Amino acid sequence: MGRGGDDALLSDLLDNAARGNRCWWLVPEPYSHATERLLAERGGPSVCLCAEVLTFRRLCDHILAAGGGLASPVLDAGGRLLLMRRALRSAAGQMKVLNVLAAKPGFLPGLIQALDECKCYGVTPRDLERAGGDKLCDLALIFSAYEMFCERGPMDPRDRVTLAWQKMKDARFGENARIYVSHFASFTPQERLLLTSLRDRAASFTVLFHGELMERGFAPLHITARQLSSVDSEQLTVNSGENGRSDALRHMEKHWFDRKPPPFPSGMDGAVELYAAPGEAAEVRFVAERAILLVRDEGYRWRDVAVIASDYAAYGPLIGSLFTQYRIPLFSDQMDDMAQKPLSRCIRAAADCVLYGWREADVMRLLRTGLLPVSSSDADLFEHYLRRWNPRGSRFSGERDWERSLGGWHGEPAEAEQEALARINRLRRHIVSALKPLSVGKTARQCAAGLRGALEMLGVPEGIGARVRALTEAGELKLAGECGQMWELFGKSLDQCVGLLGDEAVEYAEFCELCLLVLSGYTVGSIPASLDRVHAGDQSRFPRVPFPVVIYIGASSEKVPARPVGEGLISGEERAALAEAGCELPPDPPARIGRELYNLYTACTLPSRKLILTYPAARGGSAADDGRADCVRRLSSVFDLPVRPVPPPSLPLAPAPVSRDPLSGRCAAMLYGDTLRLSASRVETFAQCPFLYFCRYGLRAERRPEPGFTPLDVGRELHAILEQCARYALERGGFAALPREELCFYAETQAKARQEIVLRRGGVGTPRLLAQGLRLARVSSVLAGRLWDEFSHSRFTPLDFELRVESPAAPLRGLSDGAPSAYQLRGVADRVDGFRKGDTLYLRVVDYKTSARGKSFSLSDIYNGLSAQMPLYLFLLCRGAPERFGVPKAEAAGVLYVQTRDILLSPGAKHSGLLLDDPELLEAMDDRLRQDGGTLPVGFNKDGSFSKRASVASPEQMARLQDHVARLVRDTARAVAGGRVEAAPLDLRDAPCDWCDCRAACHFDETLDKPRPYLR
């Protein structure tokens, strides 16, 4: 065979057609389109008058049209499943071992597969029974019932070949025809019977084998040839040798099986290339880039490139996604299973919503199918509420409107939230009213009506229409074509269910499962939107047409040859028992592997100019054992070809031109306002990554809310309780006048009381929430004790908790037209303490770090723009102290970070921070300073000087720190207002990209974007 074989066969066929002889060319289904094109190209328009390309399906159609039976209704894939279900039920009472599986719809596809094997190989229920064994007897019962139902109703499609063979006996079909058969590696007994009958009456009967494979004793073809030799056909074996093909590739094909082929004079490198990639994604990316380079630099067209995957099911999604990102036009004739389509997901999600009490995941799966006319902002809002409050069961489907705040556990919904809540409630009522009737159906007919009504009420048909329009406008014609078929196939599957199950009693959950099974029996595909596209597909069904370049992807030992996936419902022993009883069943695993190797060979001998093989190398493997398939190993050693590592990506993915150029001034002002509002955390976010800042504060992309008490909720609660504790202590004459235990008890009681209010407001008390409440009470008590320890030894007093600070607006000059013209710093300080000395108020700002990831004070962090919150607020407060605190002047005494985690682990843990190096002031902060430093991060040497570890700063150093943070804010404001949005994360050990929410949006690409160094 090979194109040399095709040429010889085609010449003979065209000669006969030119003489007016009727010619049929029989090929496997995946080759039919390419063969028709070849015939039309070489034979011209008139060739179709005498010659025709057939598959077994079309051949049967012709025979039945001539002999009768074409009009008989035939079950489609969905109908077969339903009929099998009925057969299974009718046999249920008599079965011995399969009874337990009878109620599971998921068992049906396995039964259909076993039935297919039996039908194709002519194994009857009686044969199964004869072979013995409980399971085979059960299968015989089921298949007998199935046959009985088929006799009364539509025919099974597998019976059409048998029927066609029977009809051929009576009809004069095929007399004097010239029949050509090619590209088959094997035939089923059913097909062989049909071929025998055709041979007997045809004027000539030509079967084309691959000459080189036959010569080399390739087992699968020899088996087929032996089987066909009984047909007594003319056997034509043709070796490759066509013109226009690279000599190197011809040499490779000729010596594919040789141990020591003669060397190719000019070397094979260039015609055959072998590559190892560090993984599947890198492999596909390399293939995409190589396809671009072939077109850009070597003059190929997209249609000249074929990408053949050893396992397209595994590689297909990667190929689809990366080729789209590289904007490579792609065509794949893989038919997609309807089960993978959004409509199937929509049906399953709708059923699960009702079945499992409106779980958040099911509801959101439904809303996110993209088939409901629900805007993404409404879906986001809905998800936000569901995640925050998790209303399930009757709280979801009940009459009462949802009224809780989207902001979380604290406070009632704000005025601005009412509109959002109204939208959420409208959507909830709409979903519930559409889906609730689903559970009412008691028969298949009622369930079908209920399911169709529910989807119609949800607006799915309109949603599909809108999606088709959107995909068409986006140029995704293939997807649009597939999407357009979904509703029709759904209607067809419902009709099948009603037609075959009618008024049979069925639960709605089972009905939805059956409907999905029936749908999964259908596939959707479409005609390529344009001809100039890279053709990608699986090696087992790739059309055998000439391609100048073939890139074979996935040539790993794991995938080539593909391992058989289990043995199906009929085990190896049962196959052996059947063989003993004289019944043949499909090939056993070794024979299947032979067929896989045949596919590999035909794929690799397809190109005329260039063959590229790639494989994902196993991690840690040696050069000899790195997961490459035998074919790569052989090509490398026999033809002396190097295996190269794939080069690093050099071309940008299509979305990458996502320009990281600065935004225009006008655009920045539209996003951030004319006066830029900054806070310490915003400054820190910008320092972490400008793109992250742009997403969070420009686009206002929100993190998905977490259920229960979030760390933010915990922090807020703790601050409120500590504030209450401070007030309580001051009302009773100060901390020293109050027993420590009393304050701890007070904090715990307050925490519990607040928790009660929260739980009452929430109307729930999940175990997790209750546990979180108990923990909060314990932490509050410990922190209150710590507060007592600090202030009973201190002359500083707490001045305020959760204190809002704000700087006056400062102008921004020298930016482009329309850019923000001013900036302002705002924020909230957790706690502010003060100590009056003369007419100066010394201020200290304290920050409570309640999260597990809370960091300690670090000057390097502040230098790089991180953790500058406390110094910023401290200097702002000092500047505004006369108005705020009514003092002539204020000085910075320092900042302290209270790590709740450290205090819980070790009650005596010191705070971190930076304090003024004034011993008198420090003693005012903690009178235990000279003993053990108390809670302050300060220690002394024996001579009374500060130890090396003391975290103190002179007034001059404090002033420099103040200058630095002021400059930091100013620079950040200028950069933000100047429109900087580059993805440039700070190079931290705790890499921001690892936990960044915007990772999916930024397309951070090492080749384009560089992390910024962290300066120490």
Ligand code: SF4
């Ligand atoms: S993932 Fe990294 S580069 Fe991308 S936005 Fe987040 S921090 Fe910036």
